[in-house]
Amino acid sequence: xxxxxxxxxxxxxxxxxxxxxxxxxxxxxxxxxxxxxxxxxxxxxxxxxxxxxxxxxxxxxxxxxxxxxxxxxxxxxxxxxxxxxxxxxxxxxxxxxxxxxxxxxxxxxxxxxxxxxxxxxxxxxxxxxxxxxxxxxxxxxxxxxxxxxxxxxxxxxxxxxxxxxxxxxxxxxxxxxxxxxxxxxxxxxxxxxxxxxxxxxxxxxxxxxxxxxxxxxxxxxxxx
Amino acid sequence: xxxxxxxxxxxxxxxxxxxxxxxxxxxxxxxxxxxxxxxxxxxxxxxxxxxxxxxxxxxxxxxxxxxxxxxxxxxxxxxxxxxxxxxxxxxxxxxxxxxxxxxxxxxxxxxxxxxxxxxxxxxxxxxxxxxxxxxxxxxxxxxxxxxxxxxxxxxxxxxxxxxxxxxxxxxxxxxxxxxxxxxxxxxxxxxxxxxxxxxxxxxxxxxxxxxxxxxxxxxxxxxxxxxxxxxxxxxxxxxxxxxxxxxx
Numbered sequence: 001x002x003x004x005x006x007x008x009x010x011x012x013x014x015x016x017x018x019x020x021x022x023x024x025x026x027x028x029x030x031x032x033x034x035x036x037x038x039x040x041x042x043x044x045x046x047x048x049x050x051x052x053x054x055x056x057x058x059x060x061x062x063x064x065x066x067x068x069x070x071x072x073x074x075x076x077x078x079x080x081x082x083x084x085x086x087x088x089x090x091x092x093x094x095x096x097x098x099x100x101x102x103x104x105x106x107x108x109x110x111x112x113x114x115x116x117x118x119x120x121x122x123x124x125x126x127x128x129x130x131x132x133x134x135x136x137x138x139x140x141x142x143x144x145x146x147x148x149x150x151x152x153x154x155x156x157x158x159x160x161x162x163x164x165x166x167x168x169x170x171x172x173x174x175x176x177x178x179x180x181x182x183x184x185x186x187x188x189x190x191x192x193x194x195x196x197x198x199x200x201x202x203x204x205x206x207x208x209x210x211x212x213x214x215x216x217x218x219x220x221x222x223x224x
Numbered sequence: 225x226x227x228x229x230x231x232x233x234x235x236x237x238x239x240x241x242x243x244x245x246x247x248x249x250x251x252x253x254x255x256x257x258x259x260x261x262x263x264x265x266x267x268x269x270x271x272x273x274x275x276x277x278x279x280x281x282x283x284x285x286x287x288x289x290x291x292x293x294x295x296x297x298x299x300x301x302x303x304x305x306x307x308x309x310x311x312x313x314x315x316x317x318x319x320x321x322x323x324x325x326x327x328x329x330x331x332x333x334x335x336x337x338x339x340x341x342x343x344x345x346x347x348x349x350x351x352x353x354x355x356x357x358x359x360x361x362x363x364x365x366x367x368x369x370x371x372x373x374x375x376x377x378x379x380x381x382x383x384x385x386x387x388x389x390x391x392x393x394x395x396x397x398x399x400x401x402x403x404x405x406x407x408x409x410x411x412x413x414x415x416x417x418x419x420x421x422x423x424x425x426x427x428x429x430x431x432x433x434x435x436x437x438x439x440x441x442x443x444x445x446x447x448x449x450x451x452x453x454x455x456x457x458x459x460x461x462x463x464x465x466x467x468x469x470x471x472x
Contacts, residue, residue, distance in 0.1 A: 124278055125315035125374075128308075129329035129381065130301040139328055143319045223319070 005193030008186045009200060021178035022204050025164040028092060032099030033157050040107020047112040065105040071166050073098045078170040091172040099160055106156055114148040147223040154216035158209040175201055226254040229385060229416055236283035237274055244270050246440040255414045259427040262437035263463060268420040272387045276309050308378030309387040312394050314370040316362040323358040326377045348376040352406050368399030372406055385416035392423060424467050428452050436460050
């Protein structure tokens with residue numbers, strides 16, 4: 001058995017520190033998701049508007065955010081805001097801003113898709129059954145939209161958690177950064193620690209993301 | 225003669241410059257079964273949609289028991305309760321099981337008691353042979369089963385008349401029969417119906433009167449015997465010939 005340097009994980013508070021780093025990553029994604037979902041729902045409804053100007057503006061926003069690599073967005077906000085606007089925002093706040101901007105765009109597209117996928121006939125048969133427009137939304141349209149939306153937005157959460165591995169580039173000490181620090185600190189005593197520590201980080205991401213994506217799959221099956 | 229239930233006077237419907245229904249007038253008496261036939265695009269379905277005020281109209285008047293049905297009006301949902309409608313594409317609500325599909329409108333729009341409606345729904349489901357499907361979801365049903373559920377769902381609202389818009393057009397041939405049988409059962413029980421269909425045999429069997437529509441006009445209005453044996457117009461003859469196959 002090759003030496004994976006797993007022993008460094010049990011030195012001092014290393015394991016606790018890793019878990020702490022993981023929590024930083026998860027916390028940033030959860031905050032961003034919590035803000036993105038309501039904003040995304042609002043924007044998604046706006047995107048179904050027939051107004052051409054509204055359509056163009058929302059489309060440009062969506063495409064811009066999607067095409068830009070998240071790392072570039074992080075740099076723009078973290079370094080750009082400091083130099084251009086002279087304001088000093090923390091790495092963690094920058095991350096939340098970028099993830100929210102990105103999450104809102106993705107979420108709005110999911111909402112738009114879910115809304116336009118409800119066939120016109122659903123509205124008509126509800127009307128023929130004499131449901132009022134608000135009853136139609138409450139009992140027919142919204143439940144169907146939510147069922148289509150929930151699995152997709154859960155997937156968005158896992159995508160966000162995974163993408164937080166980029167934020168170490170703007171100095172946020174999340175799980176991957178902690179892992180680097182541990183490896184660096186033990187370079188002399190455990191020169192092979194990199195593999196074991198990174199493997200542990202991988203497992204941590206997996207343990208967080210896998211149940212979430214299983215949940216999404218189950219809901220998709222149940223409601224599909 | 226039974227009393228008049230639905231009266232349509234000079235109904236005109238246009239989409240932009242295109243006149244889809246051109247000065248349509250007829251009355252439907254209580255218990256009468258009217259079958260509307262005609263080539264595709266003649267305005268049959270649009271006519272049903274106008275009767276149920278799913279489309280605005282550009283002229284004329286539609287009344288049920290003397291009350292005018294106006295698109296977008298305040299009392300529309302009360303008037304619509306007198307009319308049940310079943311569509312070609314079933315349109316069950318996919319997130320609700322069969323029973324909940326049926327219960328939704330009676331309990332929410334009519335504010336009736338759930339137990340009472342459930343009892344009635346189960347009886348109706350039994351009548352169409354689907355009592356064991358009450359807890360199934362629409363996606364677990366065949367097209368014919370879905371369509372029968374859609375009919376029960378409309379019946380549970382206690383409509384005074386029913387509109388059927390090509391309800392068998394999307395079904396496999398072997399499922400057409402089970403749906404048509406349900407409609408014949410309704411006719412026997414005295415339900416007033418307007419049926420748009422392409423099933424000529426069925427039309428002939430169920431109709432008290434046949435309306436032949438072309439280019440938005442009623443060209444013939446006759447009893448089924450006369451219409452199918454001796455149509456007055458050449459256009460109706462041509463149309464009926466489509467359904468005859470002969471090898472010289």
